[in-house]
Structures are given as C-alpha cells and as structure tokens.
Amino acid sequence: MFTGLIEAIGTIRAVEPKPAGGRRLLLELPERLEIHVGDSLAVDGVCLTAVDVRGARVAVDVVLATERATTLGEAAPGRRVNVERALSAGGRFGGHFVTGHVDGIGTILAVRPEAGPGAGTEVWIEAPAALAPYLVPKGSIAVDGVSLTIQAVEGTAFQVALIPHTAAATTLGEKGVGAPVNLEADLIAKLVVRALDPYRRLFGRPDGAGGIGQ
Template sequence: MFTGIVEEVGTVVSVERKAESARLTVEAPLASQGTAVGDSIAVNGACLTVVRVDGTRLGFDAVPETLQRTSLRMARPGQRVNLERALAAGGRLGGHFVQGHVDGTGRILSITPEGGAHVVRAAAPPEVQPYLVPKGSVAVDGISLTVAGVEDGGFKLWIIPHTWKATNLRDRRPGDPVNLEADILAKYVHRLMSAREGRAGVTEELLATAGFDGPVGGP
C-alpha cells in the first residue's frame, strides 16, 4: 500500500529487455536507504519488487503484465521516475490509498501555467473514466492528485508549485503517457452501485447494505 506522496524522483540507469520482461535499474539515493531485496516500491505508480540493491541503485523486474498495462514498457536510460516506498505500519497517510496497481495509461493533452500553478488536462482510458469525479482522487504516475474537473474522455488537474517541483510532472509534455490508478474507494462504490442497478438513487436500504445504519436526514 502507498500514499501517492512521492518520496524521490529517481533516474533510470539501464533497461535490460528480455523476451517478455525487463530489468530496470534506478538510481535512488533516498529510496535505497534501508531498502532490502523483496521490498515493494512504486515506480511511476506501478508497484515493483526490489530484486537487487547495489549501493544507491535499485533493480526491478517488470513482468509482461506490468509492461502491457503501464508506461514502463517505454522506460529508457536517463528518464526520471517517481519513487515511493511502501507505507510502513503506523505511517501517516498524506495522500490517499494507492495500491500500485495501475488501471491503465492516460495521455497528457495540455499543460498550462496559471497563477503560479499548472493546469494539466489528460485523457483517460475507458477503464478509468467511471471512477473519476470532481474533488475525487486519482494517482497519476504514482502522485496522489485531486480531480479538478471531469471532461469528455478525460479530466483536469491543478498542480501546486510543490508538487510540480517534487515530481516528474514537470518533465511531461503533451502526448506523453501517464500511469493512472483510480481511487480504490471509488471502485468499491461503483461496484456497489452497479450491483444495485435499476434502483432509483440512494435508498435507505442501499445505505444500510453499505454499513450506514444511522438515521437518514437531519437531526
């Protein structure tokens, strides 16, 4: 489990491509501290297992499913990647629950500086679109972000200066792919509502089924 708060922007040192998989080596001075083989680290939002630790360099194996579903299939030496170590027991949840299970890749449509911040518009694949709601959460390349607006086939984000400086978003250009993970809570709600399809709106029975057993309405 992760939080979507990027700890470090690492640099891809090498990509060793095999028949259907790839070995990525990433320079990570911070994320490598206290990290051991077998630990989980989110690399641009994809949960990968550390298979090698060599000083400040970490090695990861990306299996076919990861390469097919994420932008890591296009990883190249020199590329900067967002890194986050798995959430430790008792750690603070600064963003939102991020599993590191990328749902699909989106595409940057535009990046516009505005009022000291940056407005980013991105296209989202069909498997992500149902879970995007204004003021909801989405992980973009492993960054926990708030959806500012939902648009036809995509969404809008406001990126504050700190996030712009502390992540690899500033490297992105229109047309670039980004890994997207929908909010797990949105997935559960969508599943629950889909199971109740055909019923009008949110009913007391639906709320009770979801665990909300208190009285409905004001005091």
C-alpha cells in the first residue's frame, strides 16, 4: 500500500528484455532511500518489487501484463520516474490509499499555468471510459503515482491542480500535452461502485447508466 506522496525521482538507466517476456528496469535512485531486495516500490504508480539492490541502483521486473497495462511498456533509458516506497506500519498517511495497481492509461489534454506569484498549474487529463464512474469532483486519483484531488469532471476528462511543490518534486511538472500517464482510481470509490453494481443491474439499465429506481 502506498500514499501517493512521492519520495524521490529516479532515472531508468537500462532496460533489459527477459527471455520469458517482460523486462527488467535498472533504476538509479537517491542513496538516502533505504531499499532492500523484496521491498515494494511504486514506480510511476506501478507496484513493483526490488529484485536486486546495489547501492543507488535498484532493479525491478516488469511482467508482460504490466507492460501492456501501464506506460512502463514504453520505458526507455533516461526516463525519469516517480518513486515511493510502501507505507510502513505506523507511518504518517498524508495522501490517499494507493495500491499500485494501475486502472488505465490517460492522456494529458491541456496544461495551463495559473496567474500570479506562487500559482499552480491546471492540468486536464483524458481517462479511459472505464474509469468514468470513479471520477468525482473533490475525489482522489493517482496520476503516475501522485495523489491528486480532482477539481472538475467533463465526461471522461478531469482536471487536477499542481501546486509548485508537486510540479517540482514529481515528474508531472515535466509533462506536456499528449503525454501518457498511469491512472489509478480511488480505492474507496471503486469499492462503492462495485457494491452498488447489483442494484444498478436490478433497478437500472444493464450497463449501469440508469439510476436506482429508474
């Protein structure tokens, strides 16, 4: 389990295809992060396991299913990635529940700096249609592993705001229009929608579009 509060930006130094499929990523991370073999890491929001640790170099394996479902399938040397270690028992919880299980890949539609000193940046992102039920104004979403609050929703597009610290401390401040991003919907929202599914099928349309009682 993660919180969506990024601890460091790492750099992919090598990508090694694996004989059985998938790939191994060699990450260079700040040495201040204490990481051991077997530890869970969120890399751009994807939960991976450290399989080899040598100083500041950490290797993680990406299986075929993860390649297909996340932006790590296009990972290349030199790419900077958001990194967070798993939440420890008793640790402070400052973001929201992030599992590291990406729900889909979104696309940045617009990046609009706000006016004024110390102002943030407004970012619009197009999400896959399957994520639409979980997009709630003032709800949470993880974008490349970063815990953010949804400010507005229009269809399958949603808007988030990056404060200057978030833009500087994560890779989101480097991304422009057209960039793909990993999206993970809020776990609580997914559980609520799942719990209501039987009632939607009973009282609404099979696709869930009808409201209860319709």
